[in-house]
Structure formats: C-alpha cells, structure tokens
Amino acid sequence: MSCVRKMTREETENRADDMMIDVPKPKIENPDEFNVHYLRIYYGNLFPYTDIHKWLSYGHDGKHPGCDEFYFGRREFSFTLENDVYLRYKSFKNASAMGDAIKGNFPYKIDIGAVYSVDPDKRHAYAQSGTNVFTPVERELVFDIDITDYDDVRYCCSGADVCSKCWPLMTVAIKVIDTSLREDFGFKHILWVFSGRRGVHCWVCDAKARRLTNEQRSAVAEYFRVYKGNENNARKVALMGYSLHPFLARSYVDFLKDFFEGELQATQSIFSSKEKYEKILEMISDEDIQSELRDKWENSARSSLSEEATSRTRWEQLKNTLHSKKQKAPTLRMCVEEIVFTFTYPRIDLEVSKQMNHLLKAPFCVHPKTGRVCVPIDPNNCDEFDLLAVPTLSQLIEEINSGGSKMDVDEDDSERSLLGKSIKFFRSSFLEPLLKSCKEEIESSYKTKIGKSKDSFSW
Amino acid sequence: MEVIRSQKRTFSNDIVSSPTIPLYLTAPPMEVRLEEFELFAIDRLRVLKGVSDGLARGKNPKEMDDLVDSLWKEHMRHSDVSEMFNKDIISHFVLRLVYCRSDELKKWFLSMETALFRHRFRLQNLEIQRAIVGEFGLPYKAVTGAELESLKERLGQVVRSLGQISPTIESVYYKVPFEEVPDLVAGRRVFIQKGYAFVAGSQLVSLVVTQFRSHISKALILTNRKWTTTIREREKDRLTPIVEGLSTSYLGPDYSQSSEYADISLKDIDQVSKSSFPLCMRHLFEKLREDHHLKHGGRMQLGLFLKGVGLKLDDALAFWRAEFTKKVGSERFDKEYAYSIRHNYGKEGKRTDYTPYACQKIISSAPGVGDHHGCPYRHFSEDNLRAALGRMGLSSRGMEDVMDKVRNKHYQLACTLTFEAIYGTSCDAGINHPNQYFEESQKILKSNAPTAPV
Numbered sequence A: 001m002s003c004v005r006k007m008t009r010e011e012t013e014n015r016a017d018d019m020m021i022d023v024p025k026p027k028i029e030n031p032d033e034f035n036v037h038y039l040r041i042y043y044g045n046l047f048p049y050t051d052i053h054k055w056l057s058y059g060h061d062g063k064h065p066g067c068d069e070f071y072f073g074r075r076e077f078s079f080t081l082e083n084d085v086y087l088r089y090k091s092f093k094n095a096s097a098m099g100d101a102i103k104g105n106f107p108y109k110i111d112i113g114a115v116y117s118v119d120p121d122k123r124h125a126y127a128q129s130g131t132n133v134f135t136p137v138e139r140e141l142v143f144d145i146d147i148t149d150y151d152d153v154r155y156c157c158s159g160a161d162v163c164s165k166c167w168p169l170m171t172v173a174i175k176v177i178d179t180s181l182r183e184d185f186g187f188k189h190i191l192w193v194f195s196g197r198r199g200v201h202c203w204v205c206d207a208k209a210r211r212l213t214n215e216q217r218s219a220v221a222e223y224f225r226v227y228k229g230n231e232n233n234a235r236k237v238a239l240m241g242y243s244l245h246p247f248l249a250r251s252y253v254d255f256l257k258d259f260f261e262g263e264l265q266a267t268q269s270i271f272s273s274k275e276k277y278e279k280i281l282e283m284i285s286d287e288d289i290q291s292e293l294r295d296k297w298e299n300s301a302r303s304s305l306s307e308e309a310t311s312r313t314r315w316e317q318l319k320n321t322l323h324s325k326k327q328k329a330p331t332l333r334m335c336v337e338e339i340v341f342t343f344t345y346p347r348i349d350l351e352v353s354k355q356m357n358h359l360l361k362a363p364f365c366v367h368p369k370t371g372r373v374c375v376p377i378d379p380n381n382c383d384e385f386d387l388l389a390v391p392t393l394s395q396l397i398e399e400i401n402s403g404g405s406k407m408d409v410d411e412d413d414s415e416r417s418l419l420g421k422s423i424k425f426f427r428s429s430f431l432e433p434l435l436k437s438c439k440e441e442i443e444s445s446y447k448t449k450i451g452k453s454k455d456s457f458s459w
Numbered sequence B: 001m002e003v004i005r006s007q008k009r010t011f012s013n014d015i016v017s018s019p020t021i022p023l024y025l026t027a028p029p030m031e032v033r034l035e036e037f038e039l040f041a042i043d044r045l046r047v048l049k050g051v052s053d054g055l056a057r058g059k060n061p062k063e064m065d066d067l068v069d070s071l072w073k074e075h076m077r078h079s080d081v082s083e084m085f086n087k088d089i090i091s092h093f094v095l096r097l098v099y100c101r102s103d104e105l106k107k108w109f110l111s112m113e114t115a116l117f118r119h120r121f122r123l124q125n126l127e128i129q130r131a132i133v134g135e136f137g138l139p140y141k142a143v144t145g146a147e148l149e150s151l152k153e154r155l156g157q158v159v160r161s162l163g164q165i166s167p168t169i170e171s172v173y174y175k176v177p178f179e180e181v182p183d184l185v186a187g188r189r190v191f192i193q194k195g196y197a198f199v200a201g202s203q204l205v206s207l208v209v210t211q212f213r214s215h216i217s218k219a220l221i222l223t224n225r226k227w228t229t230t231i232r233e234r235e236k237d238r239l240t241p242i243v244e245g246l247s248t249s250y251l252g253p254d255y256s257q258s259s260e261y262a263d264i265s266l267k268d269i270d271q272v273s274k275s276s277f278p279l280c281m282r283h284l285f286e287k288l289r290e291d292h293h294l295k296h297g298g299r300m301q302l303g304l305f306l307k308g309v310g311l312k313l314d315d316a317l318a319f320w321r322a323e324f325t326k327k328v329g330s331e332r333f334d335k336e337y338a339y340s341i342r343h344n345y346g347k348e349g350k351r352t353d354y355t356p357y358a359c360q361k362i363i364s365s366a367p368g369v370g371d372h373h374g375c376p377y378r379h380f381s382e383d384n385l386r387a388a389l390g391r392m393g394l395s396s397r398g399m400e401d402v403m404d405k406v407r408n409k410h411y412q413l414a415c416t417l418t419f420e421a422i423y424g425t426s427c428d429a430g431i432n433h434p435n436q437y438f439e440e441s442q443k444i445l446k447s448n449a450p451t452a453p454v
Ligand code: SF4
Pocket: B278, B279, B280, B281, B358, B359, B360, B362, B363, B374, B375, B376, B377, B411, B412, B415, B431, B432, B433, B434, B437
C-alpha cells in the first residue's frame, strides 16, 4: 500500500496540494444507520463499481484503436478511512483494482480528483526520472452548494441541519445553475448529486468542461457570483447598471421571483417578525423609506392575519413603496431584485470550482453522519426530490437481508430495489448519453489523426 | 533574423509595408547590425520597465494608455516608419532571447509585452484594430443580419447592465467560444449562449490580447529550447554575453563621474547624510559611525556611493581612516583597508574605475550575519523598517503607502514614495540608483535654499 498515515489537521492545511473540501472528522451520530459492518456489506454488494469506472473512463474502454487505455489509471482518488486516516493520490488500473481497494479499505468517504499527466500512484517515480511533470490535465467542472451557507435566510434550521422547508433553496439553486450551464455555456452532460447530508454537488462532464484551464474555471465561477458583501454589510447583493445581465434576468424571471414570493414566503415568512424584517430594511439604502415601512409594520404588529399572510402583505407594501420612489437614487433602482437575490440566488462555494485539483466526494458514497447514500438528483424533476426518502445504509442492508436481493442492477427488477432506481437514472439519463458522445469524439479525433498521417506519406 | 557586423542592413519588403503593431509571429528575414542588436533591446527594455512601473503604481487603463504612448514615443519612435517597425521587431526578438532563460524572466517579459501590446492596440483606430484581428487569423465571424437582430434585446440588456442607459448596441459583434474571453465572462460583460460569447467590437482587445499572450508564451518555450540547445553555445563569444547581460542591466547613468550636484566634502558629510542619503546609505553611514567598522559588502556599497557623490580620494581615505582607526588602529587600517579604497578609485589593481551600485544590484545582494549593506526595503524586518522610516520623518500615512509597496515586493517604488513623502515633490522617473536619489534630493534642497536662509 502506498502511503498510509494519519494526518493532523494542521498538516492537511499546510500542504498546498492536499486541498480538501472539508477536513473529515467522521463521527457516527446514528450507529443504527451507519457502521463499519454495514459499510462493508454495502461496498461488497451494492456500490456500482462498473458504472463509476465507465463514467470516469469517458469512452476509453480499450475497444477503439483511438482509445487512451491509461486514461482511467491517471485519475486521482482519495479515501478517508475510519478515524481520520486519509489516503491521497490513489489510482487504479481498472474497475476491479478500484473495487479491491475500496472493499479492502471500506473508506468512509471517497473523493475524486483530477486526471493527471502521470499515474498519481507512481508520481514519485516519475518525479525522480524528471521526464514527466506531475500536473493535472483534466477535471470535471464541479460546483458545491451547501445549505449551511444559507443560515441567514432560513428560520427552520441552522448549521448542518436541513428539512423539507429549507431544502427548496437547494432546488432553486439547481434550477438556476443547471439552466445556465446548458443554455449559456452549452454543456450537456451534467450530473447533480445529493451530498448525503446538507447540500448538492454538480459535475459537468463535457469534454470541453473537463479541459478548461484554472483561469477559465474561475471565469465561469465568477460569472455565477453575485454576492459581494460580507458580514459587515447588510446589502450583500449589489446589482449595478440599468438592467440585469440576461443570465440574471432569466434566473430572476424564471425561478427566483416566483420562488421568493411563493414557496419561500410560505415556509419562512421572511417579513413576519421585527427581527426578520429589520434585516431586509437594512438592505434599502434610504433611511426615509426604511422608517416609512418600519412605522407601517410596527403598527400592524397585532393583526389577526397568519404569519405567512402578514409576510406577504409587507412584501407587497415594500415593493409598492420602492416603486413609487424608483427615480430617487441609483442604489434603489434594483432594490427589489437585490432582496430577492439575497434570499434565493445560489450560494456556491466558488473556490471548489476554480481549481482543477480540488477533490469532490464521489457519487454513491454513504454519508457517515446520516447514513444516506449520495444519490443523483434529476435536475428536470428536482422539485420531487425528497431528502427524507433517500435510502439509508440500514434500509439497504435490511433489504438485502429480507429479500436476499443481491443488487444486480442488470436485472429487470432493479427498478424496485431501493438503490436501483438511482442507479438506473444514473445510467440512462447521464452515463449513456455521455458515453455516446465520448465515443463519437474518440472516433472523430482518431479519423483526423489517421487522415493527417496519411497526408504526410503522400509525396 | 541574422546578426551581422556590417553597416548595411537589408529588409525584405513585405515586412516594412505594414506599419501597425507587429504580432511577432515569426522572426523576420532581415539582417541586424550587432550594435543595433543591443541598443534596440535596451530601448525596448526602457519601455517595458516603464510599463512595469506604471502597473506597479496602480495606474488605470486610461493612464496606462497615455504612459505607453509617451514611453513609446520617447524610446522607440523613428521618423522613418519602416525603421521604427524594424526596431520594434528586432528589439522584441532580442529580448525574447534574453527573457526566455528562466521561468521568472519569462513571466515578467510575458506580462510586460502583453500589457504593452494591450495598450498599443487600444491606441489604434478601429480600422487598424480590425486589420490586426485579421492578421491573427482569428477565426471569428462577425454576427450580422438576422442573427444579430434576434439577439438585439439581450445584447442591449448586457449594455444596460454595464451602466449605459440606452440599450443601443454596437454595430459589430463577434461570436467566440466563451473560454477564449475569460475576463469578459468573469465580469458578465458579454452575452453568452450555447457556449458562445458575443463580443462587441469595442471588446475585441480582450480577445486579441488573449491570443497574443498565448502566442508569446508558447514562443518563449520554443526560444528557450533553441537557446539552451544551440544558440548559447554557438554564440558564446558574440551574442551570449550581450544576452546574459541585458536582463540585469541597469539603464540609467552610472554616476561614476560626479555631477554638479555631487560635490561634497568631509565637513558636510554628516549633515548631508541626514538630508540627502537614501535609506540604504544612511543606514550604512550611521552603522559606521556607531561601530567604527563595516564589513566588505558595506564598505563597497557605501564607498562607491560616496565616490559617486563627489568625495575625493584623499577625503575618502581620511573619512574611513577616522572611523576604522578607532577600532582596528591606524597600522592595520593602512595595511588591510586603504588598499581597497584606493582600488575603488581605480588607483590600484586593474585600475578600472569602479561604478557605484544601482538599486537593482543592491536589492539583489544577499547580506549575511553582521552585514549592513543591501536595501532596507528588501532586507529589513517590517518592524525595523518602520522604525527607520520613522527616523527619516515619514508620517504614518506615508508609512502605510510605503509598507504596502514593500509587501508587494516593489522596493524601488517604496523608496520612491519615501522620497516623494520627504521632499514633498513627485519623482516620476522613480528611484533606480542611490546616487540618483542623492542628486534629486540635492537639486530640490538647493533650489529651496535661497528663499530659506539658514
Ligand atoms: S531602493 Fe535603491 S536607493 Fe532606495 S534604499 Fe534601496 S537600494 Fe537604496
């Protein structure tokens, strides 16, 4: 085995190449849902090795003469084991080598890194020979959105907790980003995955996305950024200019406005109490308007309306007031939009997207604290995603014990098993179209290559 | 490009016929005289250093346009357009050779050439800009007719989102893969659809600069390969020494002769050291007075500086003797130290007249334990530097500006800001040489003197 050792937190942070999404500290909250014994059974029977291998091979399956058969072998994996032992720069020749390593180590968390110029496992050997530099060459464009970043706009939960009232914030984030990735950037092969506990991950797998440089990744990430403010500035979103950029305008009209006025008001009643609405009044950079609204709302404090109805009424009042004063100051021009964006626009951890060598947790891992599987989410039906219905490890084990159903997903009844539906979705909606386009690309670049070498012989 | 010794130079005609900004795609088939090889390169280097200085001072794009315009006129202009064009090309290719030799050099050259190109491009009229785009062979089609019409509303939205009231769009847009204009994407300054950014004519610069940069970057790698495999060895008696010297060359006057403002005598030296020495020399001077000794590096740095400010050999000997004898006795002074002072004045050994050190040399020196030479902006700890600047009389506001430059490793700029703060005037040329610092300061003090009798 290559390098097994325990890393202290400090060490992890000090090593520049050891960037992690978060420093893992798996502590089992609920041993009924998650334990090592269950995990062994899961990796032994249910984890979809072949699908993951097919995905990360991107058509380089050795069947076509244009294939790069070492492609998969240059991909970095990292394992977080029980008790924080952390293995980085692992790489595997093929699906069975990967399967053996996972079954042998039963990692609490598997991260996927970049495809490097040489096998990550053998990077030291190459470094000594001095011929090949160890550097990332391909990497999916990834996004990480975490509900903990929404604590100032949700009143049902905080921190790592999440419930069906605040989860829709994630749903609207998926819609905004997914639409832009497809419509604006023209990407087609996009995988959304539940992170197992409190957020979502996005993998953009088009060839063009995988080959973006860090600078280009940063550009895409910045395109999505609207938050400029910080803890010391109530006006977190500052929209300048006389109009929204077409991307923001579409996001606002198609998703954010309706979500804000509908679901968000219904679940969070964001104007219902003084404590809540003061935060919003602070975003209006005009004291006269602030106090005009405050007076109105303080006097109506004891109305018989429900919280939700009160909240809706106040929002209408705010809009009307702002509308009537629209010409007053340029900072008020887009105040309504700014409030909506502050509450609903996706809060992406942009640093994760900017670097090729950032690691991200693999789909179909099991989150050690919740015991839930990181299943794919269908962006076209993300409203239907129910985080409480995501299978847990114990449910899966129970299913195996009772039905004896060793999960062979090639069988027709796979649809009925707990995980089968997710795997089927992964295959039909993501993997198959992806591999089809990869094969086409390999074929066409092979043809041009052959064509070129033919030309050079024709003297 | 062929370097020759003869006076005659031949041009190929197709090169000189396009008097715009060259893209330096291929080395031109022309002959270069050996003197021009170096002289042209030095002139271009002055431009690039000026650009670097402007960027470090945080000039905005408009100010940079003006700066580049004036730098170019000062150092590169020639009444004959084709001469100027040739000088442009020759100097670029020579410097490419000079700066391909390490990653650090490459990085500097790449950023400065790119910045220079960006601002030269911006200074051209639209027609020339289009011609340059054409020359790059950028494969982008202008969007016109029905397609443009169908995008009109969203392009107008972009224009308005950038702060223009009316949604009037430009007449020409180019359809470009988004990944080729990362800065425009990052700032949401373009409309993007299905992977293509719609770049307005006025935003072309971003596109062209990206191309230019990637072209130069690749070319530097190739040049480096050629340099290490063949050129360095083949030209070791002719071009190699010039090339190796150029990257560290200091471009100002060498202050080996003292000028009208540099004429101090022993009796003024203490007072002048306080009023006109740059921090590096002031520090050495104070340490010498305090310890009655300086190690070799310090003696050289201060000794040559004093020579440059006009201290005569006899005075210099007397000056050093007075201090050193307090520590080592006069016999040892005469035996061990007097020689090197005379040496500095060209009176011993090879009898070459040594020239005072420029900032670049001082900054890149590596003082060890017990050494006091070097540049305080670079070699002092933050605390010590703050204390020293305080003693020079810097206000806390000025101090922060200086420390800011230090943190960004712009030591000479830090020194320039110190100068500006102390004497209350601007020093646009920047400090490049301790003797320059001294002379500029004397100029100011002497011009003030008559109105302020002591
Ligand atoms: S910048 Fe030059 S003059 Fe100023 S202190 Fe440093 S070396 Fe001396």
